[in-house]
Amino acid sequence: MNYAACIAAPKDFLQRRAEPLAQEAVSSRYFLLTLREPEIARRARPGQFVMLACRPDDPASCDPLLPRPLAVLDADPAAGTLALLYFQAGRGTALLHRTVSDALAGRSGAALRIIGPLGNGFTALEKVDAHIGVGGGSGVAPLVFFFRRLKAQGERHLILAARSAEQLARADCVAAPQTALHEATDDGTRGFRGNAVGALAALLDGPLAGRKPGLYVAGPEPMMEAAALVARQRGLPCRVSLEARMACGVGVCRSCVVEALTPHAHSGLYRRAICQDGPVFDPAELAGVWSGVARP
Amino acid sequence: MVGAERKGVKHKPPALRRLRRDRLPGYAARMPDLTSRLGNLTLATPFMAASGTFGYGSEYAPIVDLANLGAVVTKSLSVAPREGNPTPRIWETSAGMLNAIGLENCGLDVFIEKKVPELAKLPTKVLVNVVGNSIEEYAEICTRLDPIEAVDGFEINISCPNVKHGCRFASDAADCERLFKALKPTTKKLLLAKLSPNVTDVAEIARAAVEGGAQALSLINTLLGMAVDVKTRRPRIANVTGGLSGPAIKPVALRCVWQAARACPGVPVVGIGGIRSLEDALEFFMVGACAVQVGTTNYLDPDLLNRLPGELDAWLKAEGYADLKPLVGSFKA
Ligand SMILES: Cc1cc2nc3c(=O)[nH]c(=O)nc-3n(C[C@H](O)[C@H](O)[C@H](O)COP(=O)(O)O)c2cc1C
Numbered sequence: 035m036n037y038a039a040c041i042a043a044p045k046d047f048l049q050r051r052a053e054p055l056a057q058e059a060v061s062s063r064y065f066l067l068t069l070r071e072p073e074i075a076r077r078a079r080p081g082q083f084v085m086l087a088c089r090p091d092d093p094a095s096c097d098p099l100l101p102r103p104l105a106v107l108d109a110d111p112a113a114g115t116l117a118l119l120y121f122q123a124g125r126g127t128a129l130l131h132r133t134v135s136d137a138l139a140g141r142s143g144a145a146l147r148i149i150g151p152l153g154n155g156f157t158a159l160e161k162v163d164a165h166i167g168v169g170g171g172s173g174v175a176p177l178v179f180f181f182r183r184l185k186a187q188g189e190r191h192l193i194l195a196a197r198s199a200e201q202l203a204r205a206d207c208v209a210a211p212q213t214a215l216h217e218a219t220d221d222g223t224r225g226f227r228g229n230a231v232g233a234l235a236a237l238l239d240g241p242l243a244g245r246k247p248g249l250y251v252a253g254p255e256p257m258m259e260a261a262a263l264v265a266r267q268r269g270l271p272c273r274v275s276l277e278a279r280m281a282c283g284v285g286v287c288r289s290c291v292v293e294a295l296t297p298h299a300h301s302g303l304y305r306r307a308i309c310q311d312g313p314v315f316d317p318a319e320l321a322g323v324w325s326g327v328a329r330p
Numbered sequence: 331m332v333g334a335e336r337k338g339v340k341h342k343p344p345a346l347r348r349l350r351r352d353r354l355p356g357y358a359a360r361m362p363d364l365t366s367r368l369g370n371l372t373l374a375t376p377f378m379a380a381s382g383t384f385g386y387g388s389e390y391a392p393i394v395d396l397a398n399l400g401a402v403v404t405k406s407l408s409v410a411p412r413e414g415n416p417t418p419r420i421w422e423t424s425a426g427m428l429n430a431i432g433l434e435n436c437g438l439d440v441f442i443e444k445k446v447p448e449l450a451k452l453p454t455k456v457l458v459n460v461v462g463n464s465i466e467e468y469a470e471i472c473t474r475l476d477p478i479e480a481v482d483g484f485e486i487n488i489s490c491p492n493v494k495h496g497c498r499f500a501s502d503a504a505d506c507e508r509l510f511k512a513l514k515p516t517t518k519k520l521l522l523a524k525l526s527p528n529v530t531d532v533a534e535i536a537r538a539a540v541e542g543g544a545q546a547l548s549l550i551n552t553l554l555g556m557a558v559d560v561k562t563r564r565p566r567i568a569n570v571t572g573g574l575s576g577p578a579i580k581p582v583a584l585r586c587v588w589q590a591a592r593a594c595p596g597v598p599v600v601g602i603g604g605i606r607s608l609e610d611a612l613e614f615f616m617v618g619a620c621a622v623q624v625g626t627t628n629y630l631d632p633d634l635l636n637r638l639p640g641e642l643d644a645w646l647k648a649e650g651y652a653d654l655k656p657l658v659g660s661f662k663a
Binding site: 046047048049087091093096097098099100101126147149278279281282283284285286287288289290291292300301302303304305310 | 419420437607631632
């Protein structure tokens with residue numbers, strides 16, 4: 035029986051076991067993981083994420099205990115597959131890599147517990163004449179998915195940044211139709227020499243001077259804060275896709291919260307759960323560094 | 331055997347048939363009875379969702395059939411809204427996690443206005459977890475929620491490790507007894523005392539809660555802990571200390587449940603702490619719990635709550651038990 039129908043809050047997400055089909059290193063830090071999960075593939079929208087177990091499902095294995103939030107890179111409803119581009123960041127993602135390798139080699143059970151799709155994704159900004167994605171780290175996947183599905187009018191630019199060339203994901207994994215890819219590296223080994231925000235300023239002052247683009251930002255927090263500041267200073271609409279340590283992904287554990295400038299319609303609290311109310315936010319609606327305004 | 335017994339009673343009138351079966355100890359001819367009694371409440375199954383891990387029930391409704399649960403326990407509720415602690419609020423540990431959420435919740439007024447109508451639709455019992463900084467605050471919540479039909483009972487959280495003064499009722503037997511004495515007249519609904527493991531003698535606090543008027547006990551809340559980032563020499567969570575939960579705490583939880591159950595014979599005890607499978611739940615039943623709550627596991631395997639009733643049913647059948655009675659407290663030290 036489906037009680038979801040009679041309740042206002044819940045979103046349309048599922049829990050499933052997804053079978054890994056392929057895993058490929060597409061840079062020194064990124065892995066492209068393809069899973070078979072037709073139902074989640076059918077529902078996933080750009081900017082949404084899944085909670086994926088790093089280990090096979092076994093009550094005796096509880097380290098790491100928690101699943102990891104991973105943004106969707108692409109979904110193919112016809113093939114029933116879901117692609118994730120994950121950035122190897124810590125123990126969980128390192129273990130995920132090993133788990134999938136073992137599964138593909140037939141050394142362990144194949145299916146990984148997955149919950150999703152979760153969160154509210156990106157929607158195209160209105161009243162803009164261009165769309166600029168600014169991404170790095172684990173923020174690359176949601177942006178690429180967004181540009182691949184984007185239907186709105188206007189020029190498209192995607193800035194992807196990393197420390198150096200070998201960390202940048204392979205170009206075919208991040209390509210999107212009619213979208214100009216701008217790579218940036220801190221050490222100048224490929225593309226623009228400097229960080230993502232430097233590349234953004236160069237784009238805004240150069241080819242896009244005098245235009246009114248919308249910004250879509252996802253990646254490391256300092257990068258997103260700096261990009262939100264640029265948007266504020268130049269009066270450009272902006273969306274950031276926030277990340278935080280998460281346990282549940284559905285809004286119940288309250289670990290991934292961020293402060294907003296107005297009370298929440300359902301709780302009256304100034305906290306927003308990144309997993310449930312986000313992960314995509316208008317930084318102008320958030321408190322502190324995001325908007326430059328302290329919470330009332 | 332079962333087939334022969336069925337044949338043997340075939341021609342008997344229905345009343346007699348029921349009578350005969352009842353007389354056979356531990357004989358389960360049909361579906362074992364999974365209900366569990368907690369004070370004046372009958373739970374459809376002995377499995378509940380733990381406070382702080384299941385929101386207000388509806389968040390998990392797309393993937394958990396709430397009819398599988400005996401009850402949902404809501405996130406701790408305080409009189410005034412609480413924004414909670416700064417972030418980061420959690421840190422994953424070996425087989426567990428630390429949290430210092432700081433009891434973020436909407437407060438009593440918003441709860442009544444926005445959450446109660448949603449809770450009323452849930453196809454399971456609802457226990458409201460209550461937290462306060464004073465006896466008056468606890469009493470105000472019980473008093474105002476007592477007339478609300480959607481609320482089936484109260485789990486009184488005396489044990490949150492993350493708030494100032496929060497531990498007074500949890501660690502001082504006299505304070506604890508005073509609290510329940512004050513709450514008893516505010517409600518006819520179930521008063522379940524949720525105990526902390528962060529005490530010298532959990533049995534003493536258990537007795538004090540029951541003495542004061544708690545009809546049942548639930549334990550354990552999280553164990554106070556911390557974790558350090560050795561690169562920065564700073565705490566992993568902003569609050570410095572936090573509550574440890576998950577499989578790592580199960581042995582401590584079992585010990586506490588066993589001690590509380592022995593200290594308070596006849597008082598229903600709800601086991602909480604690290605339950606990740608039916609086998610874990612059986613351990614709690616055996617040391618004296620008549621129901622259990624699943625907490626941290628909801629984050630990684632929310633489907634466990636869907637599977638547990640069927641798995642318990644199969645286990646009881648295999649043991650030839652008609653209900654939970656021969657299981658609860660069957661542990662032999
Ligand atoms: C993130 C988180 C938040 C929690 N919030 C509450 C709470 O608000 N009130 C409460 O009484 N217990 C709270 N708990 C404790 C759980 O209800 C439970 O007692 C504890 O986690 C042990 O069970 P477990 O090991 O199955 O998680 C919380 C636990 C976690 C992990």
